[in-house]
Amino acid sequence: MKAIVKENPGKGACLKEYPMPVLGEGDVLIKIKAAAICGTDLHIYDWNNWAQNAGIKLPTVLGHECSGEVVEVGAAVKTLKAGDYVACETHIPCGKCYQCRNGLQHICANLVIYGVHTDGCFAEYSKIPEECAVRIPESINPNVAAVLEPLGTAVRACIEIQASGKNVAVIGCGPIGLMAVNAAKALGAANIIAVDVNSLRLNIAEGLGATHIINSAEVDSAGRILEVTNGVGVDAFIDASGNTGAILNGFKSLRKGGRVALIGLPSKPLEIDLGPYVVFKEASIVGIHGRRMYETWTAMSNILDKGLLNIDPIITHVIKLEEYEKGFEILEKGYGGKVILVP
Ligand code: ZN
Numbered sequence: 472m473k474a475i476v477k478e479n480p481g482k483g484a485c486l487k488e489y490p491m492p493v494l495g496e497g498d499v500l501i502k503i504k505a506a507a508i509c510g511t512d513l514h515i516y517d518w519n520n521w522a523q524n525a526g527i528k529l530p531t532v533l534g535h536e537c538s539g540e541v542v543e544v545g546a547a548v549k550t551l552k553a554g555d556y557v558a559c560e561t562h563i564p565c566g567k568c569y570q571c572r573n574g575l576q577h578i579c580a581n582l583v584i585y586g587v588h589t590d591g592c593f594a595e596y597s598k599i600p601e602e603c604a605v606r607i608p609e610s611i612n613p614n615v616a617a618v619l620e621p622l623g624t625a626v627r628a629c630i631e632i633q634a635s636g637k638n639v640a641v642i643g644c645g646p647i648g649l650m651a652v653n654a655a656k657a658l659g660a661a662n663i664i665a666v667d668v669n670s671l672r673l674n675i676a677e678g679l680g681a682t683h684i685i686n687s688a689e690v691d692s693a694g695r696i697l698e699v700t701n702g703v704g705v706d707a708f709i710d711a712s713g714n715t716g717a718i719l720n721g722f723k724s725l726r727k728g729g730r731v732a733l734i735g736l737p738s739k740p741l742e743i744d745l746g747p748y749v750v751f752k753e754a755s756i757v758g759i760h761g762r763r764m765y766e767t768w769t770a771m772s773n774i775l776d777k778g779l780l781n782i783d784p785i786i787t788h789v790i791k792l793e794e795y796e797k798g799f800e801i802l803e804k805g806y807g808g809k810v811i812l813v814p
Contacts, residue, residue, distance in 0.1 A: 473814065474594035475795050478530045480518050486793055489532060492590065492598035496547040499604050501539040501557060504613035505789075506592045508798050508810045509536055509621065510645075515587070516799050527587060534593035534812075535561045535586025538616030541604065548601045557604040558619040559592065560768070561585040562761050564602070576764045593792065595814045605768050608776045614789060614811045615782045618646070619771060621809075622782065623762035625650035625711070626658075626771045628732035631757045632707035635659040640696055640705045641681070642721050643712025643735055644672040646809045649679055649785045651709045651734075656680030657779040664699060666692045666717070675784055675808065687717065696724035710734060715741040722748040731756040785809050 474489035494500055512533050515522045541555040563583040564576035571579050585599055586592060607616055625647050639660045641651045644667035655663045665676035668688040677684050683699050685692050696705055704726030710718050713735025722743065725731065731754055762768060774780055787807040790798055792814045801807040
């Protein structure tokens with residue numbers, strides 16, 4: 472089969488013939504309909520410091536966000552059959568550790584990440600354990616289905632901050648931030664304040680439901696958020712930027728008793744004065760490491776099936792698998808939203 476393979480340390484990857492996956496008894500074989508490039512793929516493609524220390528064995532097939540059709544199942548698979556339409560959950564849990572036995576499979580102690588620690592989906596076919604192939608409604612088109620993994624992260628953040636009826640700020644309007652803006656709207660947030668330094672992304676955010684947009688390169692975002700909320704501050708904020716300065720501004724603009732969901736990964740430690748910004752504010756902070764298995768998938772599938780989300784504007788490029796170099800360049804230079812590769 473054709474696959475985008477990371478063969479050697481150093482920048483880049485190559486399109487080549489790669490052996491078909493060999494199914495274990497608990498695996499399913501998926502014919503990939505669409506796959507999306509994520510920041511994590513770019514880290515591995517570039518072979519940066521993070522990738523060098525992420526326990527990745529080469530050669531490996533890149534990619535972890537995808538949709539497809541089950542074409543074969545292992546002998547022990549009970550819940551899926553050939554012909555099923557699925558999207559992939561990338562957190563592969565062990566099923567035996569403390570977290571797995573207490574409903575927290577998504578943060579399993581022995582977590583294996585599909586497409587990072589296993590061969591991924593930038594290929595014609597891919598295998599994944601049965602529990603990570605999630606059946607989805609036929610009403611969701613394959614390109615949108617390919618981004619359910621990051622969308623689930625955004626939907627979960629909105630559920631965790633209890634967005635309904637609230638004034639919410641979304642900091643960072645890359646693909647996941649944009650998805651969070653749209654999910655906050657779907658879940659019934661009142662005001663949705665999108666913050667970014669890129670006016671193009673802010674315009675997309677406005678189209679997806681942001682009631683206010685703030686270019687933090689031009690104005691003091693915390694001050695502006697206080698103005699918008701009559702001096703009270705937002706009920707909640709979601710950080711999808713991973714920028715330490717932006718996160719601090721988020722805490723400054725949070726009202727007392729507010730909620731915080733952190734998705735972005737800062738590249739350096741964040742220094743924060745816990746007294747005024749967390750303790751006296753009684754801020755509730757939750758880290759978001761992907762989707763809860765499977766509550767988030769169920770909620771996301773329900774709201775998508777009812778047409779409450781509009782993901783199309785976030786998907787800016789749909790290209791052939793063979794054009795992967797162009798796709799990585801689009802992501803690297805930041806002039807697109809989600810890039811879809813079609814095998
Ligand atoms: Zn586990």
